[in-house]
Amino acid sequence: MRNRLIPYLFVSPAMLLLVAFGIVPILVAAVISTTNMNISAFANWNNVDFVGIDNYTKLFNDPDFWQSIGNTGLFALFGVPAIVLISLAVALLLNSSQHPFFKALRAFYFVPAITAIVAIALVWGYLYNTQFGLLNHLLSLVGIPQVQWLSDPALAKFSVALVAVWRGTGLNIIIFLAALQGVPKEYLEAASLDGASSARTTFSITIPLLRFAIFFVSITTTIAWLQFFDEPFVLTDGGPLGATTSASIFLYKEGFRLNQFGYASAGSIVLFAIIAVITLIQLRIRSADDEY
Amino acid sequence: MSTSQLVRDRSLAKRRRVLVILIGAALGVGALVTAFPFFWMLTTAFKPQREAIDYPPTLLPQEPTLEWFVTLFTELDFGRYLVNTVAVVLIGFAGLMLMAMAGYAFAKFEFRGRRWLFFLVLATMMIPIQVTMIPTYLILNGLHLTNTLVGIALPTLVSGFSIFLFRQFMSTIPTEMLEAARLDGAGEFRTFWQIVLPLSKPILAVQIVLTFISGWNSFLWPLIIASDQKLYTLSVGLALLNQQLAVNPSLQMAAATVMVVPILAVFIVFQRYVIQGFALSGLK
Numbered sequence: 001m002r003n004r005l006i007p008y009l010f011v012s013p014a015m016l017l018l019v020a021f022g023i024v025p026i027l028v029a030a031v032i033s034t035t036n037m038n039i040s041a042f043a044n045w046n047n048v049d050f051v052g053i054d055n056y057t058k059l060f061n062d063p064d065f066w067q068s069i070g071n072t073g074l075f076a077l078f079g080v081p082a083i084v085l086i087s088l089a090v091a092l093l094l095n096s097s098q099h100p101f102f103k104a105l106r107a108f109y110f111v112p113a114i115t116a117i118v119a120i121a122l123v124w125g126y127l128y129n130t131q132f133g134l135l136n137h138l139l140s141l142v143g144i145p146q147v148q149w150l151s152d153p154a155l156a157k158f159s160v161a162l163v164a165v166w167r168g169t170g171l172n173i174i175i176f177l178a179a180l181q182g183v184p185k186e187y188l189e190a191a192s193l194d195g196a197s198s199a200r201t202t203f204s205i206t207i208p209l210l211r212f213a214i215f216f217v218s219i220t221t222t223i224a225w226l227q228f229f230d231e232p233f234v235l236t237d238g239g240p241l242g243a244t245t246s247a248s249i250f251l252y253k254e255g256f257r258l259n260q261f262g263y264a265s266a267g268s269i270v271l272f273a274i275i276a277v278i279t280l281i282q283l284r285i286r287s288a289d290d291e292y
Numbered sequence: 293m294s295t296s297q298l299v300r301d302r303s304l305a306k307r308r309r310v311l312v313i314l315i316g317a318a319l320g321v322g323a324l325v326t327a328f329p330f331f332w333m334l335t336t337a338f339k340p341q342r343e344a345i346d347y348p349p350t351l352l353p354q355e356p357t358l359e360w361f362v363t364l365f366t367e368l369d370f371g372r373y374l375v376n377t378v379a380v381v382l383i384g385f386a387g388l389m390l391m392a393m394a395g396y397a398f399a400k401f402e403f404r405g406r407r408w409l410f411f412l413v414l415a416t417m418m419i420p421i422q423v424t425m426i427p428t429y430l431i432l433n434g435l436h437l438t439n440t441l442v443g444i445a446l447p448t449l450v451s452g453f454s455i456f457l458f459r460q461f462m463s464t465i466p467t468e469m470l471e472a473a474r475l476d477g478a479g480e481f482r483t484f485w486q487i488v489l490p491l492s493k494p495i496l497a498v499q500i501v502l503t504f505i506s507g508w509n510s511f512l513w514p515l516i517i518a519s520d521q522k523l524y525t526l527s528v529g530l531a532l533l534n535q536q537l538a539v540n541p542s543l544q545m546a547a548a549t550v551m552v553v554p555i556l557a558v559f560i561v562f563q564r565y566v567i568q569g570f571a572l573s574g575l576k
Contacts, residue, residue, distance in 0.1 A: 004403070008403065011398065
């Protein structure tokens with residue numbers, strides 16, 4: 001009898017926490033999204049009323065919500081290829097020689113991935129500063145006039161995304177380098193004996209063999225962009241004029257600045273659905289691809 | 293091998309060497325550009341205020357000063373933020389133990405509901421924080437855990453992915469070793485503590501380092517849960533300095549340095565584990 005309880009003793013503390021903070025919240029979000037719950041609920045739960053799908057209809061008529069979805073889509077559209085291509089290119093180049101110098105360089109590319117975003121955003125904010133920032137100074141040296149990195153709506157999108165690209169490539173470089181270890185050396189040697197150039201072997205042998213890694217990185221990068229939050233939160237707070245308000249920033253503001261818990265929960269359920277659908281589509285493309 | 297072929301091979305080898313050198317140079321420049329923001333942060337942290345907002349900017353501090361680090365810990369409350377951050381990291385280590393235990397049970401015990409529970413573990417890996425953010429806040433609020441350090445650490449204390457990694461690794465521990473310990477009369481928890489954990493050192497090292505990094509850097513939960521300044525972590529304290537940019541970049545860069553340098557140190561010392569851990573995330 002005692003023995004049969006033992007595995008449960010081992011799993012239950014972690015499982016309880018996982019259920020409490022991983023599973024239950026989704027159910028709670030789904031329930032709250034059908035109510036008008038806001039900060040007044042803390043004073044008296046009778047202030048919470050069932051409103052059906054009102055939050056969802058309101059959401060779909062909210063231009064701010066659509067702007068945030070549009071921004072998020074735009075970030076993903078440009079950000080995913082940028083991160084995947086840069087990290088693939090850097091990983092291939094880093095892998096082109098086993099010299100210790102190449103090994104040592106890896107650390108430089110990787111470090112942005114593990115440093116605190118808040119600290120990093122402050123540093124970039126300083127670089128972007130229009131009065132005394134370094135970037136504008138460098139541009140002025142080649143005769144380019146002042147650039148409004150974070151206060152021009154179109155440019156702010158780029159500036160914020162640039163920080164995310166800078167931070168996002170390191171992790172993917174590591175994943176690609178790990179995948180490159182799995183490319184059989186014999187294939188490459190055989191190709192080079194046949195007189196194929198190194199560019200040719202890269203494109204005809206290495207990259208096709210990296211297909212799974214490329215696919216994996218594309219999915220995780222897409223999801224990361226759909227959840228894009230930290231960089232715009234610290235650098236622009238979603239501004240100017242909502243130009244860098246991602247879906248996550250929108251939800252945060254509705255939920256924690258305006259305390260519209262019901263409304264924000266409806267938004268988070270919609271975001272969850274979007275992420276799930278896109279992931280499923282990507283998985284489907286992948287399995288269709290496998291049939292060849 | 294004919295002479296002409298030898299000459300051709302040699303010129304090919306030479307061309308290849310030139311190519312590698314060119315690639316190395318390009319990657320070197322890329323690495324410097326990537327690392328530049330850190331360099332800029334470090335040098336600015338030691339510049340007097342006037343120099344940091346001077347135009348054109350100076351590359352290295354002309355009159356290096358430590359005054360901003362002193363300011364952070366005397367006039368501002370960064371000492372307290374540091375203690376809070378360390379506390380959040382330590383609570384994270386406790387969570388790590390719970391995940392190791394769960395991973396062990398999934399790897400080495402047969403029990404009713406195991407498959408179903410493990411499916412739950414995997415399912416939680418796919419749920420974005422934006423969905424759980426508001427309900428989790430409401431739950432913590434209901435438990436009166438807002439404005440506590442435990443409340444800050446609790447939402448991210450266990451992760452499905454870490455349990456998964458522990459399970460994968462612990463599956464490779466030979467069951468005979470556990471049986472032997474049990475025959476010797478060791479209790480289950482002693483077996484776990486004295487046999488399983490020591491044998492799991494490689495994965496434990498990776499996870500300890502990752503837990504440290506994510507606890508140290510955590511931002512969203514401290515921001516949401518801690519409204520009392522006494523409970524701010526470094527990341528929240530730092531975010532509040534954001535408003536100071538127009539006034540005092542040196543102070544900001546000094547604060548950013550306090551936050552980034554320990555991570556850089558951990559990375560340099562434990563580079564192997566960090567890289568291994570992130571490469572493992574490719575398994576997800």
